[in-house]
Amino acid sequence: MTQPQPDDVPVVRFDGVGLRYGRANEVLRDLNFELAAGSFHFLTGASGAGKTSLLRMIHLALKPTRGLISLFGRDIAAIRRRDLPIMRRQIGVVLQEKRLLEHLNAFDNVALPLRLAGRKIGDYTGDVVELLAWVGLGERMDAYPQALSGGEQQRLAIARAVVNRPEILLADEPTGDVDHEMALRILRLFVELNRLGTTVLIASHDEALVNTSGRAILHLEGGRLEQIPARLA
Amino acid sequence: MSDTRAPRPPRRKAAPLLPREDARDGALVFVVATLCFLACLAAVFTIGADRAARGWRTELTGSATVVVRPKADETADAAAARAAEVLAGVRGVDEADALEREKADALLRPWLGDDDVLKDLPVPRLVSVDLDPKAPASAADMDQALKAARIDATVDDHSLWLKDILGAAALTRAAALGVAALIAAAAAAVIVFATRAGLAARADVVDVLHVAGAEDGFIADLFVARFARMTAMAGIIGAGGAGLVAAAMRLLGGGAGLTPALPLAWSDLLILPACPLIAAAIAALAARATAMALLKDMT
Numbered sequence: 001m002t003q004p005q006p007d008d009v010p011v012v013r014f015d016g017v018g019l020r021y022g023r024a025n026e027v028l029r030d031l032n033f034e035l036a037a038g039s040f041h042f043l044t045g046a047s048g049a050g051k052t053s054l055l056r057m058i059h060l061a062l063k064p065t066r067g068l069i070s071l072f073g074r075d076i077a078a079i080r081r082r083d084l085p086i087m088r089r090q091i092g093v094v095l096q097e098k099r100l101l102e103h104l105n106a107f108d109n110v111a112l113p114l115r116l117a118g119r120k121i122g123d124y125t126g127d128v129v130e131l132l133a134w135v136g137l138g139e140r141m142d143a144y145p146q147a148l149s150g151g152e153q154q155r156l157a158i159a160r161a162v163v164n165r166p167e168i169l170l171a172d173e174p175t176g177d178v179d180h181e182m183a184l185r186i187l188r189l190f191v192e193l194n195r196l197g198t199t200v201l202i203a204s205h206d207e208a209l210v211n212t213s214g215r216a217i218l219h220l221e222g223g224r225l226e227q228i229p230a231r232l233a
Numbered sequence: 234m235s236d237t238r239a240p241r242p243p244r245r246k247a248a249p250l251l252p253r254e255d256a257r258d259g260a261l262v263f264v265v266a267t268l269c270f271l272a273c274l275a276a277v278f279t280i281g282a283d284r285a286a287r288g289w290r291t292e293l294t295g296s297a298t299v300v301v302r303p304k305a306d307e308t309a310d311a312a313a314a315r316a317a318e319v320l321a322g323v324r325g326v327d328e329a330d331a332l333e334r335e336k337a338d339a340l341l342r343p344w345l346g347d348d349d350v351l352k353d354l355p356v357p358r359l360v361s362v363d364l365d366p367k368a369p370a371s372a373a374d375m376d377q378a379l380k381a382a383r384i385d386a387t388v389d390d391h392s393l394w395l396k397d398i399l400g401a402a403a404l405t406r407a408a409a410l411g412v413a414a415l416i417a418a419a420a421a422a423v424i425v426f427a428t429r430a431g432l433a434a435r436a437d438v439v440d441v442l443h444v445a446g447a448e449d450g451f452i453a454d455l456f457v458a459r460f461a462r463m464t465a466m467a468g469i470i471g472a473g474g475a476g477l478v479a480a481a482m483r484l485l486g487g488g489a490g491l492t493p494a495l496p497l498a499w500s501d502l503l504i505l506p507a508c509p510l511i512a513a514a515i516a517a518l519a520a521r522a523t524a525m526a527l528l529k530d531m532t
Contacts, residue, residue, distance in 0.1 A: 017236045029445070052296070059444065061444070065386075078377070081529070082448070082449075082451075085443075085446045085447060085448045086446070088443070088444060088445070088446040089445075089446035093444055095444075099440070099441045099444065100441075101250075101438060102252075103248075103249075103251075103252040103253070104248050104250075107245065108247070108248045111247070112250075112441070112445050113445045113446060115250075116442070116445050116446050117245060117446070121245055121246070121247045122244075125244075125245055160445075212479055
């Protein structure tokens with residue numbers, strides 16, 4: 001387990017981070033920002049601005065070309081491979097491509113992080129059923145991903161990302177395949193999770209959703225990051 | 234009073250994290266079952282060959298043959314009788330019998346065929362000696378006793394044959410071990426290829442498991458369990474097939490097995506149940522090592 005961090009230690013910290021693919025120009029450069037524990041940010045920017053790459057660096061799927069990234073106060077370059085699973089269990093991830101396991105039904109897909117954390121099915125069945133009902137899949141928990149619509153798959157992926165109450169939630173266009181009403185419902189889920197202490201970072205194109213939330217924004221443009229403070233009272 | 238508790242969700246069973254079926258599974262089971270079949274037959278044949286070698290050794294070490302050449306002043310029968318008497322008194326000899334002329338002729342008849350020729354030939358007389366199996370007399374002991382009695386004779390304790398028999402038995406055992414090692418290596422190689430293919434085909438599943446916080450050892454164990462189970466099943470099929478063949482050979486050949494050169498016993502079949510266990514253990518080791526090595530290169 002990661003050690004409990006003091007409140008003043010940011011959950012994520014980028015110091016002069018740059019990223020390039022192969023020999024091409026840097027797609028992200030000189031990124032400097034922090035995500036304080038319990039904060040809520042949107043990550044915005046045009047397609048190809050590097051939002052997904054930034055999220056992948058935070059969830060340890062991509063290494064920066066230069067600079068320093070700290071996660072829960074630890075330099076990710078110094079994290080040993082055997083410690084990665086423990087770190088990843090603190091991170092909930094919703095990817096654009098959803099990455100659902102086709103041979104598992106909705107219930108087992110959502111329960112996956114809990115199984116990997118060593119919990120027994122008898123202990124988590126109630127939590128999973130309740131969460132599936134919350135995302136509107138209460139009647140579809142025995143359905144397999146290929147039988148679900150794009151929006152249902154999206155909600156399933158979200159449920160899987162939040163089921164173990166991660167320290168930080170990273171979501172890449174989580175409302176891309178759902179209608180506005182469901183988008184607001186999902187946003188309320190994220191807000192509720194944030195209220196319980198989870199740090200949230202959501203990459204989104206949905207301007208209406210971003211504006212409605214009034215949350216702080218990290219905006220990527222030309223490979224650089226601009227921070228826009230929250231407009232909440 | 235009404236019950237306000239929420240209804241209990243139905244009891245569920247955790248689903249396997251790897252897909253159950255794979256198109257390659259049938260081919261893999263066939264290949265491993267064939268290897269197990271060959272390994273089991275090799276093992277049973279080795280036991281039979283070893284038993285045959287031990288039988289031959291017992292027969293050869295339990296007896297000796299003495300060739301007696303009569304002196305000018307005595308008949309061949311008298312020389313043979315005297316030699317038998319001397320040999321019977323040597324420590325480690327149970328019994329010594331002079332072979333009668335008729336029996337010696339009978340031994341030569343298949344080659345010479347003609348009684349008249351045999352009558353004219355100075356056929357040496359043989360003394361058949363049965364040795365004490367616990368403390369057999371050596372050829373040197375018997376030779377010394379014969380010389381002391383002034384009998385011109387040559388003692389053949391079959392040591393020349395025994396050496397060949399022991400050499401053949403050792404060679405058979407070594408060959409069987411080599412075959413077993415080769416089959417085990419082939420099975421391990423098949424499992425290594427299957428594990429590589431399985432990991433490549435399930436890279437999406439592995440990636441999701443990694444992102445969700447699965448440890449490499451946990452993911453590797455999914456493949457270990459899968460291949461161990463599959464090879465154990467293949468081992469049962471292969472061992473069963475080999476058992477049927479061995480049983481048929483035992484039944485067809487009566488008490489001596491299919492041939493006296495390869496005597497089989499029903500108890501030899503008791504080695505077969507070990508095959509699925511050994512196959513599963515080899516598969517588990519090969520799958521674990523391969524999966525762990527490949528997972529290190531995956532994010």
